[in-house]
Amino acid sequence: MEDKALVIIPTYNESGNILKMIKRLLKLKEEVDILIVDDGSPDGTAEIVKKAQNDYPNRIHLVERSGKLGLGTAYVAGFNYAIEHKYEYVCEMDADFSHSPEDVPRLVNEVRMGEADIAIGSRYSNGISIINWPLSRLILSYGANIYARTITGLPVFDTTAGFKCIHRRVIENIAIDRIRSNGYAFQIELHFRAWKAGFKLKEVSIIFREREEGVSKMSKKIVREAMWRVWAIKARSLFGIL
Secondary structure, three states: OOOOOEEEEEEEEOOOHHHHHHHHHHOOOOOOEEEEEEEOOOOOOHHHHHHHHHHHOOOOOEEEEOOOHHHHHHHHHHHHHHHHOOOOOOEEOOOOOOOOOOHHHEEEHHHHHHOOOOOOEEOOEEEEEOOOOOOOHHHHHHHHHHHHHHHHOOOOOOOOOOEEEEEHHHHHHHHHHHOOOOHHHHHHHHHHHHHHHOOOOOEEEEEEEEOOOOOOOOHHHHHHHHHHHHHHHHHHHHOOOO
């Protein structure tokens, strides 16, 4: 779809947020389509999306998966959908309003104007712009980004950002199906592969808010994966096997 943007939103138990998010996105001046990738949410998230599809049959799309298969594979499924359906701009964002839907046009515009191949909605490019996080989580996140940036050399402050717009040519050229990371590590590896392939990454400062409804998907397993995966990513790059 020439010059059209697709917003990919992975979901698991987001029934309290998803309809509100869909409505906010559909009101934007920047006309976007929405793809929900739902991992078999037992709370009926997919059913809510299906009802919304009746009102906007050509704007809302749904991929239903059999269970909780992980954030990384959800985005890969979404990217493949975007390429198959010829979207020019592909956005990632969360369903829980930690990312403001009103920031989507800013990210899309950076890519459309050629300022970036990936426009990253950054929490750390202009100081720290996070609301309502406990200090312990802020320290963990900020420290993890310093750690990842130091090891990989990535020229961005928010290496783990999950809010971004990507030009389709990036997805077509970085072998996304070979990305094995999940959680935060997926975002680091996506940024790293794009950077190493010569694509331009640009951070756009956003305000990140802690979710108000639902339960955070953060876990110790996600943190551990990010810690060791950055070394694996760096090593594979050094040996030319990304």
